[in-house]
Amino acid sequence: MATPARLDLNGKPIDPITICMIGAGGFIGSHLCEKLMAETPHTVFAVDVYCDKIKHLLDAPSGEKPRPWAGRIQFHRLNIKNDSRLEGLIKMSDLTINLAAICTPADYNTRPLDTIYSNFIDALPVVRYCSENGKRLIHFSTCEVYGKTIGSFLPKDHPLREEPEFYVLKEDISPCIFGSIDKQRWSYACAKQLIERLIYAEGAENGLEFTIVRPFNWIGPRMDFIPGVDGPSEGVPRVLACFSNNLLRREPLKLVDGGQSQRTFVYIKDAIEAVLLMIENPERANGHIFNVGNPNNEVTVKQLAELMTEVYLKVSGEPPLDEPTVDVSSKVFYGEGYDDSDRRIPDMTIINRQLGWSPKTSLHDLLQYTLTYQHKTYAEAIKRELAKPSATS
Numbered sequence: 001m002a003t004p005a006r007l008d009l010n011g012k013p014i015d016p017i018t019i020c021m022i023g024a025g026g027f028i029g030s031h032l033c034e035k036l037m038a039e040t041p042h043t044v045f046a047v048d049v050y051c052d053k054i055k056h057l058l059d060a061p062s063g064e065k066p067r068p069w070a071g072r073i074q075f076h077r078l079n080i081k082n083d084s085r086l087e088g089l090i091k092m093s094d095l096t097i098n099l100a101a102i103c104t105p106a107d108y109n110t111r112p113l114d115t116i117y118s119n120f121i122d123a124l125p126v127v128r129y130c131s132e133n134g135k136r137l138i139h140f141s142t143c144e145v146y147g148k149t150i151g152s153f154l155p156k157d158h159p160l161r162e163e164p165e166f167y168v169l170k171e172d173i174s175p176c177i178f179g180s181i182d183k184q185r186w187s188y189a190c191a192k193q194l195i196e197r198l199i200y201a202e203g204a205e206n207g208l209e210f211t212i213v214r215p216f217n218w219i220g221p222r223m224d225f226i227p228g229v230d231g232p233s234e235g236v237p238r239v240l241a242c243f244s245n246n247l248l249r250r251e252p253l254k255l256v257d258g259g260q261s262q263r264t265f266v267y268i269k270d271a272i273e274a275v276l277l278m279i280e281n282p283e284r285a286n287g288h289i290f291n292v293g294n295p296n297n298e299v300t301v302k303q304l305a306e307l308m309t310e311v312y313l314k315v316s317g318e319p320p321l322d323e324p325t326v327d328v329s330s331k332v333f334y335g336e337g338y339d340d341s342d343r344r345i346p347d348m349t350i351i352n353r354q355l356g357w358s359p360k361t362s363l364h365d366l367l368q369y370t371l372t373y374q375h376k377t378y379a380e381a382i383k384r385e386l387a388k389p390s391a392t393s
Helices: 027-039 052-057 085-091 105-110 112-121 124-132 184-206 239-248 268-280 301-316 330-334 349-355 363-387
Strands: 018-022 043-048 073-077 095-098 136-140 210-215 253-256 262-264 288-292 298-300 325-328
Touching (some): 018 085, 027 073, 027 268, 052 073, 085 124, 105 184, 112 184, 124 136, 136 184, 210 268, 253 301, 253 330, 262 301, 288 349, 298 301, 325 330
Parallel strands (some): 018 043, 095 136, 210 288, 253 325
Antiparallel strands (some): 262 298
16 A cells, blocks of 8 residues: 655645755754654755764665665755865755754853854854755754844833843834943844844845744753763864753752753754755745744753652662752853853744644753653763762772
8 A cells, every 4th residue: 555645734745855954963963854754755965074973874784684765865065164065965856954053151151252153153054055056945044043032121029021022022013132342142143133134135146045943942862972972072163062061970960150040941842843845845934034942841940950860869769969069150151252042932822823832841841851861871971981080989
């Protein structure tokens, strides 16, 4: 019996396409590649400088049974800064997805030049190649382009701070409010906003077919790295991996400025469902900017630390620490020039209307899935590392 044709949201058959995915070896890219290989007939040119997180998708070792998707994913090791092969891969593709970025807050202060180059200058050829060759582009931006909420400028006890119009972030209405130039933490958001404006202008003036994605704290397995295990010992990943590292090492979780900032978190697998809808429904996705997050999963960073600790202790069976958290100033943790937004709550109107997507996974469940993975993957490696004699012993 023939397999029924897969249909898009308009009821039309979905034809197989070739996708050039830049940054395929990262957190989001690895999950998206898995989804595409498992559930679609599409072909992926996986472009990155590393492939560790997608090794399990590439060709099977000699003597092993071929993967079911054999031949539909090809890894191309190249750096988009200086490799002439990139345009050729984009020309051979129907769609380019650009995930490449420096996106860890610890780098925004210490590496502002690299941050700006990575998120604006290095993205310019990708946009140009897509526009000049008539290729569709899905570009990953960030919720940080919104900056601070309007409500954050009101007195703390002002009743308007709790009115949604002063803190819920809407793609086509909310202003983008950054800190002063010396607050270099905003170099990332500024670069991302500028490339968004360029893409939008290419669409308006030259007919580029584009979709812009603004992720709101996508978290799950394979996010970032654990310092000293599969990343640099001195590295500072994003909050989920930072807290996971502390839990694995039985250290207090460090709360920057008391952990009072509020964030929403969405499970990576929910978010990837949204991206697949964008890929396979260009008539509904082209020309749009989409918030992708879960407004129901809002907590302060301090509450996130408490919930992660509770979940991890159940997963690991370890006893609690006497002092599970410790406060640290942003200046000590991130360095000079750090600044931050107060809240990031996505309005979901546009993505729900265009693609019918809404997130499903609760914060507790996504943390349980993620911390189970973290414990299974890293706990023994951390124990071995901690058991090594120190350099001063």
